[in-house]
Amino acid sequence: MTVLSDAPLLATDKRLSHPKYRPDIDGLRAIAVLSVVAFHAFPSLIQGGFVGVDVFFVISGFLISSIIFGSLERNSFSFYEFYSRRVSRIFPALLLVLAGTWALGWFILLADEYMQLGKHIAGGSAFISNYVLRAEAGYFDNSADTKPLLHLWSLGIEEQFYLLWPLMLWAAYKLRINALALIITVGGASFALNVMGVVTDPVATFYSPQTRFWELLIGSLLAYVSMYKNQIFYRWRSIDGPVIRNTQSASGLVCLVIAFSLTTKSNQFPGWWALLPSIGAALIIAAGPYAWFNKAVLSSRLLVWIGLISFPLYLWHWPLLSFIHIMEGGEASTITLVVTVFIAIALAWLTYVFIERPLRQFQHNNVKVFTLTALMLICCIAGYVTYKTEGLEFRLKDRVEFAEYFENSPPARKYFEKLELTKNFRGECNFYNVSEYLNGRSTNVPVPEIDSNCYTKNLPKSKTLFIWGDSHAQQLYSGLRKELPKTWEILQVATSGCPASPDATQPSTTDYCAQSNWFALKQIKNLRPDVVIIGQNEKHDEIKLRRIFMILKDAGVERVIFTGPTPHWTVDLPKTIMKTLWVSTPRFTRQGLDMAVIERNAELRKNLANSGAIYADIINVFCNSEGCMTYLGDDIKTGITSWDYGHLTPIASEYLAKKFLVGLVTGEPAAID
Structure with missing residues (x-):
């Protein structure tokens, strides 16, 4: 989730306009990432935890669109600044996780598994994991546990959104096209494709950007309304008291609780079901930082701390759990899973403190962006080479002959x-x-x-x-x-x-x-x-x-x-x-x-x-x-x-x-x- 790496958002950039930092949004991130981690570690504990990704989509659309709208309004939007900031936020933690996964796979994975990991590293580095995984199987298939980079599909969708949406908004402003009409038109078309496609081709609908963009555009719609609410709701601009804010926040919380509780792997998802977490997240954000739930719960120190490390936590948790499943050969013990989750949290904190935060303070922006981009390219090439060389069989010489003897196992x-x-x-x-x-x-x-x-x-x-x-x-x-x-x-x-x-x-x-x-x-x-x-x-x-x-x-x-x-x-x-x-x-x-x-x-x-x-x-x-x-x-x-x-x-x-x-x-x- 790209947006996970945007906390806190401080208005320090001279060209791009950034919204004021809201600790409650970090708290919402924490709820989203914890639900995903809990679902992956203990599926029976929170059967709908995977919808935390949809919450991230809405947060991402809101924050990024807020930046773009504000910068366009001030006539200070810069594509270079926008994308260099994305590189600075996303690449450090992602590079570390991709390299760590590749290194761990060297010692653990067999040739066919390492070959697949190489393909997924290449896809993750190029931010097309959703397309790579779409061609393989569904997110909930039995083979999902053995794909350490399965979770990067969502990062691919967000990055594809970031490539297209700034260009579309910039063009709309230049051509004097109403941005609200653009959001509603594109979002409506995306939602319609989602509802139709989830019946005929659920795997493609789950992974395709055109059927998931509407969730990010809900955040974009919220960003637009928040910025221009006085013009849009001129007659009702004075109706913004604590009762309204608390009602919005409580309603959003109810939507999230229902989504976490009732959504299951057997539902046609995203489809209509994805409305619950998306609208729930939008209502909570719309309530503002002073609604009681947002201020008392979401802005608490613990949730804010988890929100700050949520991006590296999302990146680390699934590879670790996946390798546990691979090594255990089935269901791991509860103790093993709990320890793995705490290790993921520790790695996320270390990544945030020693990688993300220092790089944010690094002053030579051009050098940083060039170096990170070059490293990501190297990572992509390494993954592709691993894939094309069929998993670097020479790593496990003593097992190659044994593996070849059993190549006739189904479904070969x-x-x-x-x-x-x-x-x-x-x-x-x-x-x-x-x-x-x-x-x-x-x-x-x-x-x-x-x-x-x-x-x-x-x-x-x-x-x-x-x-x-x-x-x-x-x-x-x-x-x-x-x-x-x-x-x-x-x-x-x-x-x-x-x-x-x-x-x-x-x-x-x-x-x-x-x-x-x-x-x-x-x-x-x-x-x-x-x-x-x-x-x-x-x-x-x-x-x-x-x-x-x-x-x-x-x-x-x-x-x-x-x-x-x-x-x-x-x-x-x-x-x-x-x-x-x-x-x-x-x-x-x-x-x-x-x-x-x-x-x-x-x-x-x-x-x-x-x-x-x-x-x-x-x-x-x-x-x-x-x-x-x-x-x-x-x-x-x-x-x-x-x-x-x-x-x-x-x-x-x-x-x-x-x-x-x-x-x-x-x-x-x-x-x-």
Whole structure:
């Protein structure tokens, strides 16, 4: 937030006109930044805390427009002075954070992550982060936690506003165009684009300047009205007493409280929802420094102090929290998050005292502006080079080979090329159109047919096991093929991303999951295999599983086995090992485990206990009181238990089959070591 660095605003510049310093605006900044920090650290504590950014937008529009209007009115506006002041305010803290993030990433991030960070540093240095992030994913996506510079999108929007708005106002004054009409026209168009776009393309609407400028223009409108209120409201100019001011301030506070409380990630935001924090901030500013809330609360020493360091605090807090998420491999402890927030506050104070404040007092303005601009250019180049060199792999030589071994983890193309289509997963029994995927085309259309060996018995006198489900059913094949007695034949219809379902009652040419499930049920009814194993990812539907069991029993299947989820990792297991367990990898660990999956497994096992089906508790095989198994044998690379977040490697599949599944299939359960 550029405006965060403008405190306090003192009328010391001879060319630009600056409004009188208002401590209550610093207090409002404090509330805004604290809400954002609280949301990022503890999302459940203040679910709408992210709207603090919208408060910043209004403050920014108000202060910057006040400067421009005052300077134009005095005929003293200078583009050079305006932008050199922006450089002096914004660049010092931003450079420090960008350099610190790059340095920290050198030691922590893997090549692909460091490559992405390089792109974001380049985008942040050029103030186009919002466009870079718009092309990747949404602000609330799961991947957001692993982007240390995600928060710079708002800085990009503000800087883009600062490039356009002074020029537009200057031109309006020169051409004698009414500035109020300009604000209303541009702001109204921006708000209309926002309301329309949030429905059709919410990600683009969140990140695009044309759909967010209206929030800054609310501040501009307030600045214009404040400066010319006697002319605009001539008949009511005497109505400006404490009752009016306190009503404005209280109404603004209510708007902010409602926005912080009711706005959620699931709302269509910004849209109409962004009006609450924007109008709330405008009302509080309009109330003036002498309204009771503004004077007694917002102007308090603590809030003013936080407001003064709010810009570096905003810059520091998210990279630190993001690196914690990356290193922890999931949800960090409350203590860790609290300590991280206090570290961010300390760094913000140090940045303000030893970087921002001394540079503001530095007298040689041209030298300062040139040096800061040159450093920002160097920072941009460093980020771009990091991106183009694919994350400077030479940093982590000991892990490069290990990382390359696991390049076939989803969603990489090699997952399908080396794993999904191999004998380990029996990819020929998959209705997903892999060839279309590999050619860069995603389609729901199933392949016309699968290999007949997937569903045709070749050994008439053998017993038959039929595997049905998604990729978590596919992973069982390699182990069962090796460990099951030769008197058993394994058939399989299992399609990636398609949990077993009893609802597919007819073939489909447009939905590969419907086709896969219809075909699997058809073949099971025709073949009447001795045993059917239904394997799928952790989001099981208990009601559907019970229905499947009844259908299979009616079809004459003797044994029906539902496999529970495998241990799930919040970050792919190879990455968890490389980041946090590299020096001494434990055989069992809780580091990075998705505990919610373990809880759901226990609940599912309990709910299916009396269903008549056999529940195969895979987590019980791989986990104990110390955590879950990371590798088998002596070599971590070849013995790792999961390629990614939860798919078993062939060696883990064989372990599971030998220790557990073969016994369940044959009716002779084996003891688990």
